[in-house]
Amino acid sequence: MASTLRLCLPRGTTILPAPVRALSSSRCLLTPSQTRRRPYSIAAPDASDQRLRAIDLSNFSITKTTTPKQLTANEKLIFGRFFTDHMLSLEWTAADGWLDPKITPYQNLSLDPATCVFHYAFEAFEGMKAYKDKTGQVRLFRPDMNMKRLNKSVARIALPTFEGEKVIELIKNFCRLEERFIPSQRGYSLYIRPNMIGTQKTLGVGPPGSALLYVIASPVGPYYPTGFKAISLEATTYAVRAWPGGVGASKLGANYAPCIVPQMQAATRGFQQNLWLFEDVDERTGEKEDFVTEVGTMNLFTAIVNKDGQKELMTAPLDGTILEGVVRDSILQLARERLVPEGWKVSEKKFHMREVADAAREGRLLEVFGSGTAAVVSPVRSISYKGELVNCGLREDQQVGPVTLRMKDWIEGIQYGEEDHPWSWKV
Amino acid sequence: MASTLRLCLPRGTTILPAPVRALSSSRCLLTPSQTRRRPYSIAAPDASDQRLRAIDLSNFSITKTTTPKQLTANEKLIFGRFFTDHMLSLEWTAADGWLDPKITPYQNLSLDPATCVFHYAFEAFEGMKAYKDKTGQVRLFRPDMNMKRLNKSVARIALPTFEGEKVIELIKNFCRLEERFIPSQRGYSLYIRPNMIGTQKTLGVGPPGSALLYVIASPVGPYYPTGFKAISLEATTYAVRAWPGGVGASKLGANYAPCIVPQMQAATRGFQQNLWLFEDVDERTGEKEDFVTEVGTMNLFTAIVNKDGQKELMTAPLDGTILEGVVRDSILQLARERLVPEGWKVSEKKFHMREVADAAREGRLLEVFGSGTAAVVSPVRSISYKGELVNCGLREDQQVGPVTLRMKDWIEGIQYGEEDHPWSWKV
Numbered sequence: 001m002a003s004t005l006r007l008c009l010p011r012g013t014t015i016l017p018a019p020v021r022a023l024s025s026s027r028c029l030l031t032p033s034q035t036r037r038r039p040y041s042i043a044a045p046d047a048s049d050q051r052l053r054a055i056d057l058s059n060f061s062i063t064k065t066t067t068p069k070q071l072t073a074n075e076k077l078i079f080g081r082f083f084t085d086h087m088l089s090l091e092w093t094a095a096d097g098w099l100d101p102k103i104t105p106y107q108n109l110s111l112d113p114a115t116c117v118f119h120y121a122f123e124a125f126e127g128m129k130a131y132k133d134k135t136g137q138v139r140l141f142r143p144d145m146n147m148k149r150l151n152k153s154v155a156r157i158a159l160p161t162f163e164g165e166k167v168i169e170l171i172k173n174f175c176r177l178e179e180r181f182i183p184s185q186r187g188y189s190l191y192i193r194p195n196m197i198g199t200q201k202t203l204g205v206g207p208p209g210s211a212l213l214y215v216i217a218s219p220v221g222p223y224y225p226t227g228f229k230a231i232s233l234e235a236t237t238y239a240v241r242a243w244p245g246g247v248g249a250s251k252l253g254a255n256y257a258p259c260i261v262p263q264m265q266a267a268t269r270g271f272q273q274n275l276w277l278f279e280d281v282d283e284r285t286g287e288k289e290d291f292v293t294e295v296g297t298m299n300l301f302t303a304i305v306n307k308d309g310q311k312e313l314m315t316a317p318l319d320g321t322i323l324e325g326v327v328r329d330s331i332l333q334l335a336r337e338r339l340v341p342e343g344w345k346v347s348e349k350k351f352h353m354r355e356v357a358d359a360a361r362e363g364r365l366l367e368v369f370g371s372g373t374a375a376v377v378s379p380v381r382s383i384s385y386k387g388e389l390v391n392c393g394l395r396e397d398q399q400v401g402p403v404t405l406r407m408k409d410w411i412e413g414i415q416y417g418e419e420d421h422p423w424s425w426k427v
Numbered sequence: 428m429a430s431t432l433r434l435c436l437p438r439g440t441t442i443l444p445a446p447v448r449a450l451s452s453s454r455c456l457l458t459p460s461q462t463r464r465r466p467y468s469i470a471a472p473d474a475s476d477q478r479l480r481a482i483d484l485s486n487f488s489i490t491k492t493t494t495p496k497q498l499t500a501n502e503k504l505i506f507g508r509f510f511t512d513h514m515l516s517l518e519w520t521a522a523d524g525w526l527d528p529k530i531t532p533y534q535n536l537s538l539d540p541a542t543c544v545f546h547y548a549f550e551a552f553e554g555m556k557a558y559k560d561k562t563g564q565v566r567l568f569r570p571d572m573n574m575k576r577l578n579k580s581v582a583r584i585a586l587p588t589f590e591g592e593k594v595i596e597l598i599k600n601f602c603r604l605e606e607r608f609i610p611s612q613r614g615y616s617l618y619i620r621p622n623m624i625g626t627q628k629t630l631g632v633g634p635p636g637s638a639l640l641y642v643i644a645s646p647v648g649p650y651y652p653t654g655f656k657a658i659s660l661e662a663t664t665y666a667v668r669a670w671p672g673g674v675g676a677s678k679l680g681a682n683y684a685p686c687i688v689p690q691m692q693a694a695t696r697g698f699q700q701n702l703w704l705f706e707d708v709d710e711r712t713g714e715k716e717d718f719v720t721e722v723g724t725m726n727l728f729t730a731i732v733n734k735d736g737q738k739e740l741m742t743a744p745l746d747g748t749i750l751e752g753v754v755r756d757s758i759l760q761l762a763r764e765r766l767v768p769e770g771w772k773v774s775e776k777k778f779h780m781r782e783v784a785d786a787a788r789e790g791r792l793l794e795v796f797g798s799g800t801a802a803v804v805s806p807v808r809s810i811s812y813k814g815e816l817v818n819c820g821l822r823e824d825q826q827v828g829p830v831t832l833r834m835k836d837w838i839e840g841i842q843y844g845e846e847d848h849p850w851s852w853k854v
Contacts, residue, residue, distance in 0.1 A: 080541065080630025087540060108547075110535040113514060113643050114507065118536075118624055120687075121548040121680030157684040158691060193630060197545055198684075201594035203507025203645060205724050207687055216540050216632060239671065243544060245667030247685045253548030257625075258586040258674045260547075261636055297632050352672060 052097030054167040062086075062177065065105035066397060072185050074183055077221040079374065080191065084178040088170055088215040091199075092160045095209075101170050103177060106216065109256060112201035116208050122198025123253035124153035125374040126357065127188040130175045130217075130427065132182045133417030138175050138427040141415045145326045146194070152324075153250040158207035166195070172427045179218055179318045186416055187222030191373075205229050223375035229401040230381035230392075231370075233275040233295055235268035235353060237386065241276040241294065242321040248293075256297070263296060273370070275300070275383055278321060282352060289352035290385075293321055298370030299328040301375050302356060303393075303403050305364040312345040313403065319350075327371040327411065329396075330423065334410050339403070360390045367401035368392040377408045479524030482517065482593040486659040489604065492532035501610050504648040506801065507618065511605040515597055518626075519587045528597050530581075530604060531676050533643065537609075540629035543635050549625025550680035551580035554800040556616040557602045557854065559609045560844030565602050565854040568842045570595045572753045575622070579751075580677040581623050585634035595622070598642060599854045603645055613843055614649030650802035655814075655827040657808035657819075658797075660702040660722055661693035662780060664813065668703040668721065669748035672760075675720075676747050683724070690723060700797070700808055702727070705748060709779060716779035717812075720748060725797030725805060726755040729783055730820075730830050732791040738774040739742075740830065746777075754798040754838065757850065761837050766830070787817045794828035795819040803842075804835045 065085045087106045088217045091099040126146040131139045155161050166285025171192065175182070182190040192216045198208030211369050239262045241255070242248020248255060259274075266274040273296035282289045293316050294300055306312040313335050316322050335346045359365040368380040379400040383390045393401060400408075415417040443813075456734040474706050492512045499509045514533045518526040543549050553573040558566045574591025582588050598619065602609070609617040621642045641652030665688045668682070669675020675682060693701040700723035709716045720743050721727055733739040743749050762773045786792040795807035810817045820828060827835075840846040 009781075054516055077629075078629075106540070108537040109540055110537050113536055113622070114510060114620075114643055114645075118550055119551060119552050119620070119622060119680055120543060120683035122684045123545055123548060125546050156688065158687040190525065190628070193541075193546070194548060195540070202505075203618070205683055205687070205690075207691060210800060214540055218541075240672035243667060243670035243673065245665065246670065246673075252681075252684065253546055253683060254679075256547035256632060258681060260585040260632070261583065263632075264634060348569070393515045 002420060053099070055098045055163055055170075056100060057166055057169060059100040060102070060170065060173070061100065062103040063105065064174075064177075067105075071181065072219065074185060074188060074221060075225070077183075077188070077219055078219050079223075080193075080218050082218055084181045084190070084217045084219070086174065086177055087145045088174045090162075090167075090170075090213040092162075092213065093209065094207075098160075098162065100343070103174060108126065109212070109214075111199065114201045114203055116199040116200045116202070119203065120205060121252070121254045122157055122159060122208050123195065124150060124157060124159065124251055125193060126150045126251060128194070129220075129373060129415070130182055130192060131189045131415045131417070131424075132179075132184045135417075136184065137381070138179060138182060138418060139415065139417050140168075140171070140175070140425040140427060142326050142330065142423045143171065143425055145329065148363075149251060149324055149326070150194060150196070153252055154211075156247055156250045157198075157252060157254075159196050159198060159211050162213065167213070168425075174215060174217070175427045181217065181219045182419045183219055183221075187225075189220055189273075189415075193217065213398070220374075220386040223378070228379055228405075230379040230394055230399045231272035232270070232381050233273050233383045234269060234271035235275040235277055235290065235335045235383055235385040236262045236266070237277060237290065238262075240278060243278070244320055246321070248319065249322060249324055251323065254324075259297070260388045269384075273298075277353060280350075289354055291350050291352045292316060292356065295370045295378075295380070296325060298372035298375070299323065299325040300368065300370055300380075301328075301331060301377075302351065302359075302368050303366040303401070304356075304359045305366065306345065310345050311339075311343060311366070312347055314340060314347045314349060314351050317348040317350060325371055327373060327376060330411055331371055331377075331407055334407065338410070353383075353390075355383060356383070356389060357390045360392065365391070365393045367394075367403050367406075369401075371403040371407075376411050377404050379404045428517050439612045440499075444787070452521055477577075480526070482525045482590055482597075483527060484593055484596060487529070487597065487600070488527065488672075489530040489600075490532065491604075494532075498608065499646065501612060501615060502652070504554040504610075504615070505647055506647050506650075507620075507645050508852065509645055511608045511617070511644045511646070513601065513604055515601045517589075517594075517640040518588075519595075519638045519640070521634075523760060525587075530601060536639075536641075538626065541630055542625075542626045543627045543629070544624040546630060547625070547632060548681045549586060549638075551584060551586065551634050551680055552620060552622040552680065553577045555619045555621070556647075556800060556842070557609055557619060558616045558842045558844070558851075559606075559611045561705065562844075563611065564761075564844060565606060565609060566842065567595075567598070567602070567852040567854060569753050569757065569850045570598065570852055576678060576751055576753070577621060577623070580679055581638075583674055583677045583712060584625075584679060584681075586623050586625055586638050589640065594640070595852075601644070602641060602854045604669065606765055608646045609642065610646055610648075613839070614652075616647055616842075618645045618647045622642065647801075650805070655806055655832075657806040657821055657826045658699035659697070659808050660700050660810045661696060661698035662702045662717065662810055662812040663689045663693070664704060664717065665689075666679040667705065671747055673748070676745065676749060676751055678750065686724070690836065696811075698811060700725075702812075704780060706716065707777075716777045716781055717782065717799060718777050721745060722749060722797045722805075722807070725799035725802070726750065726752040727795070727797055727807075728755075728804075729778065729786075729795050730828070731783075731786040731794065733772065737772050738770060738793070739774055741767060741776060741778050742776045744775040744777060752798055754800060754803060757838055758798055758804075758834055765837065780810070782818075783810070784812060784815060784817045787819065791818045792818070794830050796828075796831040796834075798834075803838050804831050
């Protein structure tokens with residue numbers, strides 16, 4: 001509750017005036033859809049701002065470790081547990097801007113216990129991967145999307161933005177240095193975690209006067225090492241992940257800790273993940289429904305035969321409550337390019353659990369899958385919803401449906417350079 | 428997006444089954460009030476659980492600094508910038524429970540860059556103060572409330588709970604050791620910041636297998652060193668702090684970083700704080716309204732003459748979206764005890780900005796003030812709401828109203844031991 005107001009804004013951040021909203025004098029019952037606030041606007045920092053230092057690649061320094069780690073055997077890799085020899089760091093201060101980027105041996109951060117990241121969750125991250133193709137070439141998958149999203153996330157919590165293309169250059173250098181940690185086997189990769197934290201060491205609640213952007217990396221195996229294993233979901237009806245006017249679209253630490261207990265509760269009942277719903281009025285019927293948003297830490301796709309008899313691949317729209325997944329975007333683009341010619345309809349639209357349950361009951365639910373950087377796609381066998389177990393279209397002996405599998409193959413084909421595609425960036 | 432599912436629960440946490448909700452088949456338009464989820468239930472850890480170590484006060488160690496700091500002159504104190512010589516720390520692991528508590532010299536935390544507090548906001552804090560009375564006796568104000576709330580906050584994000592009374596004992600010891608930092612002047616105090624962070628150093632999204640509870644302290648001056656200065660608020664209509672089914676009632680880091688940009692935007696337009704609203708249907712009229720929730724990092728109280736001609740002190744109810752302020756609770760109790768006999772009505776109830784604006788227009792708005800540990804009470808001069816500047820009842824030459832001032836005097840009287848009261852705990 002304690003606070004002091006610091007009026008200084010971090011330089012390089014432009015604050016736009018708040019949107020003006022007209023007073024409504026209508027006397028009608030409010031539907032939750034009508035309660036939606038406009039997302040507020042934060043302009044990207046002006047690149048021509050001469051007051052602050054931009055990232056300077058010419059002063060990039062590399063200090064190599066003198067104690068290189070032993071590689072972990074592929075079969076022993078556990079997501080995010082083993083890290084490479086080095087880390088990439090960029091410090092920022094409100095007075096100077098971005099200080100010189102550096103690669104150093106992987107090491108602890110030494111921070112004052114009053115540092116704002118510990119108290120007020122000034123933290124935003126990204127998840128991306130480096131892949132080794134058959135020729136040994138290292139590749140990144142759409143890193144520009146990660147940089148764009150990280151800039152959006154950090155701006156939302158008053159942390160400094162940066163030139164994404166320069167950080168991609170630095171990450172490429174980092175990947176080259178850590179190349180021996182990137183497994184060459186298909187399905188294996190180097191998980192890269194850019195993370196930005198506020199480092200100001202005072203307890204006043206205000207924009208951080210200093211920050212640290214750092215990148216660490218962890219070699220990882222395939223999410224399903226022995227082939228797909230379809231997961232079962234429990235729909236969470238007592239907690240809400242995100243809401244209109246909140247921060248659900250940003251990849252903030254703040255969106256993660258509050259999601260663990262619902263996930264644990266689902267796990268105690270035998271479900272591998274929880275499904276996040278958002279209760280709202282279905283404007284077509286006027287009825288309240290539980291709209292499908294995300295699953296655990298993934299976006300969610302549903303393939304049905306719709307009431308017009310057409311095959312339709314659906315995912316929730318980017319309305320401010322949905323994380324703007326890079327794999328989500330890739331699936332949508334590939335589906336529009338490759339499934340639509342086969343007669344599919346591809347929709348970013350609101351849909352609710354009763355529609356999914358009805359489709360299942362009527363034999364129209366084809367497949368459900370999550371999408372994310374870790375698993376690419378994650379097939380779903382069933383969803384527990386209000387006492388009903390909705391069967392998501394897989395036969396008992398089947399772990400993945402054809403659309404899910406094709407998506408995985410298409411995307412991995414691009415990631416591992418088997419298909420030549422502009423999404424795959426050679427390092 | 429990447430995740431692995433760790434199914435192990437931290438021992439000592441009991442997960443209750445999710446509440447069962449009946450299927451509703453009614454065909455009515457949904458009002459946002461109806462969209463409210465029940466708060467989910469997490470049971471407090473079973474104190475009789477023999478598997479995990481409880482906090483052991485008999486193994487409490489103190490290592491004193493060899494380089495004591497110079498005291499900062501009272502007039503130079505800035506909230507949360509200068510800290511005392513020492514810190515109190517308690518480590519926890521899922522395997523062992525609470526390790527031995529220790530006081531050490533104030534020092535940096537050295538943490539792996541993969542530590543979960545940096546990525547997923549596993550962090551919850553408290554704000555409390557130690558006061559020195561006229562006889563030099565050090566006193567705490569309702570520390571049991573802070574411990575109760577911290578336990579609630581940490582349980583919400585799968586961090587370990589603890590026996591509050593033992594941590595109060597440790598904080599008392601800490602205060603005795605740091606006594607020279609507690610100013611003896613009325614209005615001055617030692618701000619105490621207990622903070623718990625998750626310390627597991629893996630990137631998998633799951634309950635932390637280790638945590639650190641630490642306490643640091645900062646000598647602070649009066650929030651308004653030269654007497655009250657009424658603040659002006661800007662109502663935020665484009666961003667929402669909390670939502671039913673969310674975590675707005677918990678003192679999590681996750682609730683703070685997302686609030687900075689709206690506060691900065693208010694500041695650029697000359698307002699010292701922003702006012703958080705929640706749009707919902709007024710059940711009395713069926714109209715949508717902007718309900719008053721909190722101000723910046725404080726709870727909010729409004730004193731009006733209601734339509735029945737009675738003086739009424741109102742604050743938003745604890746519906747899961749409001750921080751459960753210790754000062755808020757104290758004001759309510761004192762108001763019921765001391766203002767009700769004078770004819771006041773005291774209400775925890777939903778009220779909206781149009782009611783406040785109407786009261787102002789009709790000369791019925793007496794006072795508005797924020798409440799929190801930092802300022803105790805913070806008088807409000809005006810609120811900018813949808814293009815209207817609502818005058819909150821102060822004359823131009825007046826910085827505080829009589830109710831606000833009496834509240835401050837009553838509470839400070841108890842905090843500084845001038846009134847003998849069970850809320851003041853001698854150290």
